[in-house]
Amino acid sequence: MVLRRFVMAAFAMAAALLCVPVVEAQTAARPAMVIVCHDQSEACKTWRSQWQPMFAGSPAYKMIDIRTINAPTAKAMMQPAAWPADLRWLLDTFLMSQQGAWEEYETPRFFLLQNGSVTASTAGNNGWREYMWPTILDVTNTKP
Numbered sequence: 001m002v003l004r005r006f007v008m009a010a011f012a013m014a015a016a017l018l019c020v021p022v023v024e025a026q027t028a029a030r031p032a033m034v035i036v037c038h039d040q041s042e043a044c045k046t047w048r049s050q051w052q053p054m055f056a057g058s059p060a061y062k063m064i065d066i067r068t069i070n071a072p073t074a075k076a077m078m079q080p081a082a083w084p085a086d087l088r089w090l091l092d093t094f095l096m097s098q099q100g101a102w103e104e105y106e107t108p109r110f111f112l113l114q115n116g117s118v119t120a121s122t123a124g125n126n127g128w129r130e131y132m133w134p135t136i137l138d139v140t141n142t143k144p
Contacts, residue, residue: 029115031139032065033132034090036109038077039070046125047108055133060140074105093118112136 037044055061067087071077083091090111094100103109103123110132112120119139122131137143 030063030065031119031136032067032113033136034067034069034087034111034113036069036077036111037071037107038074039072040074041107043106043125044108047128051125051128051133054144058144059142060136060144063140063142064136074107077107078104090118094121112139114139 035047037047067084069077069083069087071079071082076082078091078095080088080091090113094109094111095104099121106123108125108128109123110121110128111118112132112135120132120135122128133144
C-alpha cells in the first residue's frame with residue numbers, strides 16, 4: 001500500500017513537471033512592435049506603401065502584436081498626448097536615451113518589445129530593412 005502511494009505520487013509529480021513548459025509557453029507574452037510615424041513624413045509614406053504590405057503578408061506578422069502611433073507632425077509625434085497611456089513609458093525611455101537625443105524626429109521609428117522591455121529599436125526604411133526586419137524574423141523564427 002505504501003509503495004503504491006509512493007509510485008502514484010511519483011507519477012503525479014512527473015506529470016506536473018512535464019506540464020510546466022507547456023504552461024510557460026502559453027503564458028509567455030507575444031513580441032510587440034510599435035511603429036511611430038507622422039503624416040508629413042515621406043519615409044512613413046514609403047513604409048506604408050512598400051514595406052508594410054510585404055510585412056503584413058509574412059508569417060512573422062501573425063506572430064507579433066502591432067501597435068501604431070501616428071501624429072500629424074514630427075513635433076506632435078514626440079508629445080505624450082500622441083501616445084496611448086500604456087506606451088508613454090516607451091516615449092519617455094526613448095527621449096531620455098542617447099539614440100532619442102540624436103534621432104528624435106527620424107521616421108518611421110520601430111520598437112520591438114518583449115516581456116515588457118525594448119529589445120530592438122531603429123528608424124528609417126533602411127533601419128527596417130537592415131535591422132528590424134531580420135530581428136523580427138529571428139525572434140519569430142520565420143522566413144520572409
